[in-house]
Amino acid sequence: MSTKWETVIGLEVHVELATETKVWCSCKNEFGAEPNTNVCPVCLALPGSLPVLNARALEYTIKAGLALNCKIQRRSKFDRKNYFYADLPSGYQISQFDLPLCYDGYVDITLKDGTTRRIRIQRIHLETDAGKLVHAGDDVAAADFSLVDFNRAGVPLIEIVTEPDLRSAEEAGLFLEKLRSILKYSGVSDVKMEEGSMRCDVNVSVRPAGSTEFGVRSELKNVNSFSAAVRGIEYEQKRHIRILEEGGQVEQETRSWRDAQGISVLLRSKEDAEDYRYFPEPDLPPVEVTTEEIERIRATLPELPDALMQRLMTEYGLSAYDASVIVAEREYAQWFLQAVELAGADQAKAVANWQINELYRVMNEKELGPDQIPLTPEQLVGMLKLMEKGTITGKIAKTVFDKMVETGKDAETIVKDEGLTQVADEGELLAIAREVVAANPKVFEDWKSGKQSAAQWFVGQIMKRTRGRANPQLALKLVTQALEEQAQK
Amino acid sequence: MSGMTHILSAARLNRLFLAGELSAVEIAESALSRIAKVEPQVGAFLHVAAEHVLDRAKKLDARRRAGDNEFGPLAGVPIAVKDNICTCGMETTCASRMLKGYVSPYDATVVERLRASGAMIIGKTNMDEFAMGSSGEASAFQTTRNPWDLERVPGGSSSGSAAAVAAGEVPLALGTDTGGSIRQPAAFTGVVGLKPTYGYVSRYGVVSFASSLDQVGPLGHDVEDVARLFEVIAGPDRRDATNAGRTPPELKFGGDPSLAGVRLGVPRELFGQGIDSGVKARVEEAIRQLEDLGATVEECSLPSTEYALSAYYVIALAEASSNLARYDGVRYGFRAAQTGGLTEMYSKTRGEGFGAEVKRRIMLGTYVLSSGHYDAYYRKAQQVRTLVVRDFERAFERFDALVTPTTPFTAWRIGEKIDDPMAMYLGDICTIPVNLAGLPAISVPCGFVDGLPVGMQLIGKHFADAQLLQMAWAYQKVTKHHESRPVLTEEGGR
Amino acid sequence: MALTRDEIARVAHMARLSLSEEEIEGFAEQLSRILEHVERINQVDVTDVPPTYHAVTLQNVLREDEPQPSLERETVLALAPESEAGCYKVPKITEG
Numbered sequence A: 001m002s003t004k005w006e007t008v009i010g011l012e013v014h015v016e017l018a019t020e021t022k023v024w025c026s027c028k029n030e031f032g033a034e035p036n037t038n039v040c041p042v043c044l045a046l047p048g049s050l051p052v053l054n055a056r057a058l059e060y061t062i063k064a065g066l067a068l069n070c071k072i073q074r075r076s077k078f079d080r081k082n083y084f085y086a087d088l089p090s091g092y093q094i095s096q097f098d099l100p101l102c103y104d105g106y107v108d109i110t111l112k113d114g115t116t117r118r119i120r121i122q123r124i125h126l127e128t129d130a131g132k133l134v135h136a137g138d139d140v141a142a143a144d145f146s147l148v149d150f151n152r153a154g155v156p157l158i159e160i161v162t163e164p165d166l167r168s169a170e171e172a173g174l175f176l177e178k179l180r181s182i183l184k185y186s187g188v189s190d191v192k193m194e195e196g197s198m199r200c201d202v203n204v205s206v207r208p209a210g211s212t213e214f215g216v217r218s219e220l221k222n223v224n225s226f227s228a229a230v231r232g233i234e235y236e237q238k239r240h241i242r243i244l245e246e247g248g249q250v251e252q253e254t255r256s257w258r259d260a261q262g263i264s265v266l267l268r269s270k271e272d273a274e275d276y277r278y279f280p281e282p283d284l285p286p287v288e289v290t291t292e293e294i295e296r297i298r299a300t301l302p303e304l305p306d307a308l309m310q311r312l313m314t315e316y317g318l319s320a321y322d323a324s325v326i327v328a329e330r331e332y333a334q335w336f337l338q339a340v341e342l343a344g345a346d347q348a349k350a351v352a353n354w355q356i357n358e359l360y361r362v363m364n365e366k367e368l369g370p371d372q373i374p375l376t377p378e379q380l381v382g383m384l385k386l387m388e389k390g391t392i393t394g395k396i397a398k399t400v401f402d403k404m405v406e407t408g409k410d411a412e413t414i415v416k417d418e419g420l421t422q423v424a425d426e427g428e429l430l431a432i433a434r435e436v437v438a439a440n441p442k443v444f445e446d447w448k449s450g451k452q453s454a455a456q457w458f459v460g461q462i463m464k465r466t467r468g469r470a471n472p473q474l475a476l477k478l479v480t481q482a483l484e485e486q487a488q489k
Numbered sequence B: 001m002s003g004m005t006h007i008l009s010a011a012r013l014n015r016l017f018l019a020g021e022l023s024a025v026e027i028a029e030s031a032l033s034r035i036a037k038v039e040p041q042v043g044a045f046l047h048v049a050a051e052h053v054l055d056r057a058k059k060l061d062a063r064r065r066a067g068d069n070e071f072g073p074l075a076g077v078p079i080a081v082k083d084n085i086c087t088c089g090m091e092t093t094c095a096s097r098m099l100k101g102y103v104s105p106y107d108a109t110v111v112e113r114l115r116a117s118g119a120m121i122i123g124k125t126n127m128d129e130f131a132m133g134s135s136g137e138a139s140a141f142q143t144t145r146n147p148w149d150l151e152r153v154p155g156g157s158s159s160g161s162a163a164a165v166a167a168g169e170v171p172l173a174l175g176t177d178t179g180g181s182i183r184q185p186a187a188f189t190g191v192v193g194l195k196p197t198y199g200y201v202s203r204y205g206v207v208s209f210a211s212s213l214d215q216v217g218p219l220g221h222d223v224e225d226v227a228r229l230f231e232v233i234a235g236p237d238r239r240d241a242t243n244a245g246r247t248p249p250e251l252k253f254g255g256d257p258s259l260a261g262v263r264l265g266v267p268r269e270l271f272g273q274g275i276d277s278g279v280k281a282r283v284e285e286a287i288r289q290l291e292d293l294g295a296t297v298e299e300c301s302l303p304s305t306e307y308a309l310s311a312y313y314v315i316a317l318a319e320a321s322s323n324l325a326r327y328d329g330v331r332y333g334f335r336a337a338q339t340g341g342l343t344e345m346y347s348k349t350r351g352e353g354f355g356a357e358v359k360r361r362i363m364l365g366t367y368v369l370s371s372g373h374y375d376a377y378y379r380k381a382q383q384v385r386t387l388v389v390r391d392f393e394r395a396f397e398r399f400d401a402l403v404t405p406t407t408p409f410t411a412w413r414i415g416e417k418i419d420d421p422m423a424m425y426l427g428d429i430c431t432i433p434v435n436l437a438g439l440p441a442i443s444v445p446c447g448f449v450d451g452l453p454v455g456m457q458l459i460g461k462h463f464a465d466a467q468l469l470q471m472a473w474a475y476q477k478v479t480k481h482h483e484s485r486p487v488l489t490e491e492g493g494r
Numbered sequence C: 001m002a003l004t005r006d007e008i009a010r011v012a013h014m015a016r017l018s019l020s021e022e023e024i025e026g027f028a029e030q031l032s033r034i035l036e037h038v039e040r041i042n043q044v045d046v047t048d049v050p051p052t053y054h055a056v057t058l059q060n061v062l063r064e065d066e067p068q069p070s071l072e073r074e075t076v077l078a079l080a081p082e083s084e085a086g087c088y089k090v091p092k093i094t095e096g
């Protein structure tokens, strides 16, 4: 017997906000500082210290909510989540329990087959990041002691909770990519997984296909990359199905994902679940958000990826694929729009081709991130202009492109310095054509006997002799002329 | 003038200092000598900062000699600070083993304000550990004695601050009040104590017990001094989100004392069962004197106060259980000698670092917040709190202030209630409803029962602290109870 | 509500308080008595009564997002029971 199984996935994504200062104190919110240098009485929870909410953290949370199509809670409050851990200075995390700032939103994702799925966002709340444990070894449990750095303690964090709407690891991966992109566009976070500014917990359950009830879920912690999320979900999905097919019962439990080994291990069972003793934070008065304030924040949102993608397709005629790879990163989209602005809308497809085929290739080879684009839009457009004028050939352009990336010089300088100007002098090219035809009688005979490709071969020879600088159409015309001359001899 | 400061008011000391008749050093030395004389009997201080205060006095004197006349209202006045208020350069221990030796790297806002006013902080006073107690006996280090009867408690939790003022060691002291911790010891030791409106005085740098109830306030011999200190510490502070950002009006005392046009309410629930007959008699006399001053007095009812004590314990201890979670042996303070892992380190540190009363309260606070109990206890208590607030609102539609005894009985014997926490908690029934509603209240001496001071409490509307002080001043002006002083001899007798 | 020994032990663990046997027994008895008194609030009808979490009504007390100097690391680590390599040192973490 083989039941068809359906996987149900919900995500809890934590994202650090890109504010100047921490959420409850005026210490710098900065990655990579020397340990314990961005700390003060408040974020170290020294006796007597009190939190005061950072206005920008509040604004960014609302902004994230608006970017993710959420409703905004008009009257919100903060709550304490009580637990003991070495990275948590006060013994409680200031978070939001029953009145999150944002709720009822969604993100649309596009699957490989082109269909769109709407993933609902249940809530987004503002809370406090914890410090960092620096272990003597890799394994938390095996080390004799841990060292704690509280620079990150008190950094503003938003927790984005989805409804259990995702149905596969692939969907989860697409959702996380999309979420990252939207948050980055909205400017509330730099969303760098490698710096830990985006982290997620995954809830996975499995049920017979067609069933409307949910299976028992396991929660996966320590998922630190998109690919780890995908692998973790696939692992849990298999684990659940195996248990169910063996006639067993899945336990509700929290598990830790060990990415290096590709396994999950039990962290705690349902019985050992923490009792967080949430209660309203007495040190912080409630927050009221007016319609005017919401609209003011909405007005600061840039064009978001979905809308931009539509515009690239309708306004510039790009294919869905091309548009999608351009809007995938905010920096890419900005680069493209700047280039089109300089080159003119009629060049949009050319810009897209160069960006996708050449620029991304180079960046891939050099392993550069989206914030390290090695070419300016001005450089590319300068090169396109030289092509348009006929100064350089398409083939030479590729050489020029690579040299621009390498040297940072503009196309014109490179063309001048390296003598890459297109040879369009008919006399000069005809002389070369006559020479190569005369020098290759065998190929000439092929041509004579009707083999059309032979003419192309001669064009190639001209390109070789001119190091690619010949205008290809002109070269073909002159080769044909030289061949006909030879035939009449 | 040495040895005289214990009978001079803060206002007087300030005037003498400004006039150049007493140097700050003379004042400081005088206070230090009084402390040296009576501390062996009273035990009000945990730390006396002799070097610090003399250094500070020298600087004040140098400024005055250089012709500086920008002095604040407390220039040259020695002041004691409760040990749960953070002070740079002096220990802040909350009378707990947990914070023994802890020196805060920053000043509380109220301490900054004290320093700016020219006050001379002379030391830190004993208290119930983390302000949890009503007798001062819950200090991890020493028991402060009531200067009126050294066999009795001075009240708490601001036990040292009240005793230091009563014993003439300082004219003024800062205390904190979560459920009566300024007013009750003020009443027990025969001094004036003000719990300001919640939000008037910054809580920044004041070690939290119950965040939604805690407030810093002054204790002193007379209302004018208390008002002077209140004006220095009250006001806006951006570092405390629960601070209301309000500056109190300038207070002036003088002329003939009168309460003409003042409507006073007497809540019958706080005059009934459980109030000692002697205490009741003194407060009733006080009420007649208030009437003589022109006030109209009527009985009123605060029906929910019957449940206030229960609601208070749930709320205060829930907040406390969370506020005290930071004492975990990681970043400061005590850490138990241990082997084993993090959890064991936490439990041993906290088990050994906290005293019995603190542990009892953390346990109760943790329990009422825990899964399955939150709605029945915590949420319910906050709803009852709303009823308490409404009772007061209704009363204040008819009255400018309410009058009650500060405490149902006078100071008890040391050790008398130590094994019966509930009996001790019941002593706070008159003061606790005020904290739940965030109102201002003042305790003023209103006579004696068997040689022990009795306090009368006046409760005002939100931010009507100045009016309360005016009323208390008028009363004090015609009664002079505040001028009585305990007699302390070297031998420790009375 | 009479608290059992086990409940006391559970709460003590939650609060990270190591208690002696005598303390556990003492607390079981004392906390039960206090809770008994506290349960008087259940006699009050609070239907439709909103809770009061703050004694004075305030809202939107915010701070500008402008950095202020932090404390010196030497200053804060000097307060710590144990530190190493610019960090706070804590014993082995035995649970997740």
Ligand SMILES: [Mg+2]
Binding pocket: A095, A127, A159
């Ligand atoms: Mg969270």
Ligand SMILES: [Zn+2]
Binding pocket: A022, A025, A026, A027, A038, A039, A040, A041, A042, A043, A044, A154
């Ligand atoms: Zn900080």
